[in-house]
Amino acid sequence: MSWKERLTDVLAEGILWGVYYWLLFAVIIPLMVNRLLGEIASEVIVPETGELTGLIFLFMGLSLAATALRGTIYSPLIGALESILGFAVVVYFLDGGIVSVSLDYGGPISVTLDLSPILMEVFLFFTLPGVVLPFVEYFLKRSGG
Amino acid sequence: MRGLQAAITVVGLLFLLGVSYPLVTFVVDLMNSSSGVYLRQEGQSILVDFDYRGRVKLRNVRLEITLIGSKQVSREAKADEMVEGSHLTIRLPVNELPSHLKRVRMKLYAEIGGIFPLSISREVEVGS
Numbered sequence: 001m002s003w004k005e006r007l008t009d010v011l012a013e014g015i016l017w018g019v020y021y022w023l024l025f026a027v028i029i030p031l032m033v034n035r036l037l038g039e040i041a042s043e044v045i046v047p048e049t050g051e052l053t054g055l056i057f058l059f060m061g062l063s064l065a066a067t068a069l070r071g072t073i074y075s076p077l078i079g080a081l082e083s084i085l086g087f088a089v090v091v092y093f094l095d096g097g098i099v100s101v102s103l104d105y106g107g108p109i110s111v112t113l114d115l116s117p118i119l120m121e122v123f124l125f126f127t128l129p130g131v132v133l134p135f136v137e138y139f140l141k142r143s144g145g
Numbered sequence: 146m147r148g149l150q151a152a153i154t155v156v157g158l159l160f161l162l163g164v165s166y167p168l169v170t171f172v173v174d175l176m177n178s179s180s181g182v183y184l185r186q187e188g189q190s191i192l193v194d195f196d197y198r199g200r201v202k203l204r205n206v207r208l209e210i211t212l213i214g215s216k217q218v219s220r221e222a223k224a225d226e227m228v229e230g231s232h233l234t235i236r237l238p239v240n241e242l243p244s245h246l247k248r249v250r251m252k253l254y255a256e257i258g259g260i261f262p263l264s265i266s267r268e269v270e271v272g273s
Contacts, residue, residue: 024154032161106181107267113168114262121164125157129150137146 014067018060025086026055029122030093033115055089066134071141076134083130090122167201167258174199182208182251191242193220193235195253203227204259210235211250214243227255246271 059082066078091097097116103109174180178198185192195208209221222235252266 028158029161032158033165105175107269109265109267112264112266117164117260118161121157121161125153125160129153133146133150140146 010064010067014064015060016063017067018056018063021059021063021082021086022052022056024126025089026052026059026093029090029126033094033118058085073138076138079134080131083127086130087123087127091119094119164260168261171199171201171257171263174201182253189239191237191239193237193251195233197227197231197233198229200229201258203255203257206233206255207253208233208235209252209254210237212237212243212246213248213250214246216243218243
């Protein structure tokens with residue numbers, strides 16, 4: 001494989017996985033929670049355009065580095081870092097899992113909702129596989145090769 | 146391995162929808178129904194009644210009321226589970242109420258579907 005083909009591969013795969021992590025952690029999960037909770041979450045979970053742009057570049061950069069360093073121990077390390085950062089983004093957008101808002105319900109009422117079960121679910125299904133699987137892949141390839 | 150990760154992601158998103166279902170239903174019902182805390186007099190007592198109108202079961206429900214005036218009086222009622230049409234009532238004998246009532250504080254704590262802890266509170270200045 002020539003260096004041009006290798007570069008194209010790294011760029012294509014890195015950008016695709018960067019977009020995947022960005023979409024999942026910065027867009028889809030916060031958007032789902034926001035939509036599902038309606039008015040209760042409307043004042044809390046509002047990712048700004050600047051934040052989203054910064055995050056897309058961060059995740060793309062990490063994915064590019066992980067793809068470029070494939071075959072070395074740095075690739076799964078960067079992949080794991082990506083997943084942990086993604087979880088941190090979700091925790092940030094969900095305000096640490098505790099949503100507190102003031103609603104008008106025949107007068108002002110304070111509502112506090114604990115969303116930590118959602119954070120646990122995100123950790124279990126998205127963060128943990130994102131941390132473990134790159135290492136499994138790396139060590140399987142090493143033992144196979 | 147990447148395919149496995151993508152499959153887990155899809156399962157995770159579906160699971161997220163499932164876990165969120167009681168929460169969404171509760172919020173929708175809260176906005177549309179006539180659930181509420183009502184006060185009424187019955188004989189020599191004031192009743193504080195939480196009338197629940199929602200499809201999702203509430204677990205470990207606790208209703209607290211605090212009356213602040215010449216003295217502070219607090220009462221609470223608990224229920225392990227509440228379904229649509231359930232009531233949780235606090236009875237306050239009139240002779241135990243403080244005079245020169247200044248503030249009434251109410252707090253409702255429940256676990257939506259036994260999963261999501263929720264706390265709702267309201268404080269009213271008497272005469273304001």
